[in-house]
Amino acid sequence: MPTILVALGYTSTRAQFYTVPVYAVATIVSLVMSWLSDKLRRRGLFICAGALIALIGYAMLANLDHQRQPQIKYAAVYIAAIGIFFIGTTVLAWCLNNVANSGRRAVASAFVVAMGNFGSVIATWAYLPTDAPGYKTGHYINLGAEAVVCALGLVGICYIRWENRVREKGKRDDRLVGLTENEVRELGYRHPKFRYVE
Numbered sequence: 386m387p388t389i390l391v392a393l394g395y396t397s398t399r400a401q402f403y404t405v406p407v408y409a410v411a412t413i414v415s416l417v418m419s420w421l422s423d424k425l426r427r428r429g430l431f432i433c434a435g436a437l438i439a440l441i442g443y444a445m446l447a448n449l450d451h452q453r454q455p456q457i458k459y460a461a462v463y464i465a466a467i468g469i470f471f472i473g474t475t476v477l478a479w480c481l482n483n484v485a486n487s488g489r490r491a492v493a494s495a496f497v498v499a500m501g502n503f504g505s506v507i508a509t510w511a512y513l514p515t516d517a518p519g520y521k522t523g524h525y526i527n528l529g530a531e532a533v534v535c536a537l538g539l540v541g542i543c544y545i546r547w548e549n550r551v552r553e554k555g556k557r558d559d560r561l562v563g564l565t566e567n568e569v570r571e572l573g574y575r576h577p578k579f580r581y582v583e
Contacts, residue, residue, distance in 0.1 A: 403459070407462055407463050407466050408466065410463060410466075410467065411463070411466040411467045411469070411470040411471075412470060414467045414470065414471060415467075415470040415471040415473075415474055418431055418435070418471040418474075418475070419471060419474050419475065419478070422475055422478065423478075426582055426583070427582075427583055428475050428476075428478055428479035428482065428582060428583065429479065429538045429539070429541050429542035429545070429583055430538075430542065430583075431471065431475045432472055432475050432476060432479065432534065432535075432538040432541075433534075433535045433538040433539060433542075434468075435467075435468045435469070435470075435471045435472035435475065435534075436468060436472060436531045436532070436534040436535035436538065437468070437531070437535055438464060438465075438467055438468030439464070439465050439467075439468025439469045439472065439527070439531045440468070440528055440531040440532060440535070441464055441468075442461045442462070442463070442464030442465025442466070442467075442468060443461075443465050443524045443525075443527045443528040443531060444524075444528055445457065445458065445460075445461035445464065446458060446461045446462070446465065446520075446524045447519075447521050447524035447525055447528060449461065465527070468531070472534060473501055476497060476501070477494060477497050477498070477501075479541070479582065480493050480494065480497050481493065481494060482581075482582035483545075483574060483581045483582055484573070484574055485572075485573030485574040485576070485579055486571070486573040489573060489574075504530075507526065508523070511523035511526045511527070542583055545581040545582070545583050546583065548581060549580050549581055549583075552577055552578070552579070552580065555577070557575075557577040558577045560572060560575060560576070560577055561576075561577060
């Protein structure tokens, strides 16, 4: 974000200062959306919404003139950050909602956080000084990533609806045949009575 703001004409100190309200607003929206997602017990829908919001922000950043429209580009930074912030928390919650038993949850949460941090490695190479001041390559990479996130969210929703219907019809009950009581407890999310959170 500071790199983008410097490209809008702010000094590096001022660019750092201008990131603060963006992070503050994105954090507040993230908390509200996380609460709403919990209340509605819907994760995939919120992930898709966040991805679409961020996609709009990156499309604006990639296509607006940084010299003639710096205020609008600064607004686009807010839009992108808002979408991205609540995607991260919601993806982690969705993963943990759909993995049963504490050991699996620990591994799954570590995996999700590691994959999330992988994005910062890509960002280091996506926003190169040679692309300044527009940074179109970085913006388009992020735009594409948000489109993929939205598509994967939709696929996840469809799969969960299908799998929950299959379990409602008793088509996973064969998993219980021949198991001891302890083995049944260890099935976790594979247990026929487990229902995935959409």
